[in-house]
Amino acid sequence: MTIGEITYHWQEGTDVIHITPEAYQSILSQAQHDAPIESCGYALGSETDDGILITENRPLTNIDHSAEHFSFDPKEQFAAIKYARQQGLKVIGNWHSHPASPSRPSEEDKRLAFDPTALYFILSLAPDVSGAPYVDPGEPVLNAFRIVNGTVTRFPVVIRN
Numbered sequence: 001m002t003i004g005e006i007t008y009h010w011q012e013g014t015d016v017i018h019i020t021p022e023a024y025q026s027i028l029s030q031a032q033h034d035a036p037i038e039s040c041g042y043a044l045g046s047e048t049d050d051g052i053l054i055t056e057n058r059p060l061t062n063i064d065h066s067a068e069h070f071s072f073d074p075k076e077q078f079a080a081i082k083y084a085r086q087q088g089l090k091v092i093g094n095w096h097s098h099p100a101s102p103s104r105p106s107e108e109d110k111r112l113a114f115d116p117t118a119l120y121f122i123l124s125l126a127p128d129v130s131g132a133p134y135v136d137p138g139e140p141v142l143n144a145f146r147i148v149n150g151t152v153t154r155f156p157v158v159i160r161n
């Protein structure tokens with residue numbers, strides 16, 4: 001078992017999710033700017049023969065303005081979906097930040113994960129080792145999760161063009 005499986009009771013997925021440096025930097029900058037409030041957005045990209053590649057962050061407002069919760073603005077969600085369609089991109093999933101806790105779904109995150117086909121990305125600004133060996137210790141950690149009936153599967157996120 002991996003550290004993540006033991007510590008966070010998730011299952012390790014076999015796929016690796018890729019993200020471009022620009023999209024990753026956009027998510028990281030937004031999250032750092034909004035901290036200690038949780039930040040959120042949509043992860044846009046495409047599914048190719050090589051797997052999923054995230055190419056764009058679509059920022060959304062956390063209308064809860066909370067350090068422990070987030071909610072989307074439905075109008076912004078609608079606009080983001082329309083934007084993705086116009087760009088020929090797919091809404092692969094959504095992301096939110098954990099300014100002070102690890103990159104793993106909280107109990108509330110699990111409860112509110114209604115879409116079994118979506119990927120839920122969580123960027124932790126708090127250093128943790130659960131992303132090893134894909135990240136350096138002390139670096140922010142971005143993981144992708146599928147959450148189906150409370151069962152969590154973790155996919156590592158790798159930055160590449």
Ligand SMILES: [Zn+2]
Nearest residue numbers: 096105106109
């Ligand atoms: Zn969360």
